[in-house]
Amino acid sequence: MAYTATTTHTGASLTERLTRFIAKAKEAYTLRAEYNRTYSELQGLTDRELNDIGVRRCDIKDIARDHVYCS
Template sequence: MSYTNTSSAALRPSLISDLTQAFKAAFTRRRIYIRTLSELRSLSDRDLNDLGLSRSGITSVAREAAYGK
């Protein structure tokens, strides 16, 4: 009796490349989110009002800027 051993868990170079690209993209989006959040939080209430924003809407604006709708 013979057995065929095929492992689907073996990491192919393309899979590693895809995972690396996904990690880089996620890292970049997270960095955009944090930077946008920081910049908006540093604005005064008057500046935010000029932009049509309130302090309670800062996180949603930063999330949209980084991750889209």
């Protein structure tokens, strides 16, 4: 007995999927650049300046991540 499998593709076209992929890649690149900028700016502050704004040096990564990805 033979079985035949038929599949239909009802999703987006290759062009649409590629366009969405490129848009997501651009967004990820932009977010990463913002993270790096925020991290670098905070890292460049002196311990006294960080203390003035209530930030511990060990929290800089978390603050930069929250600023970019959780806002």
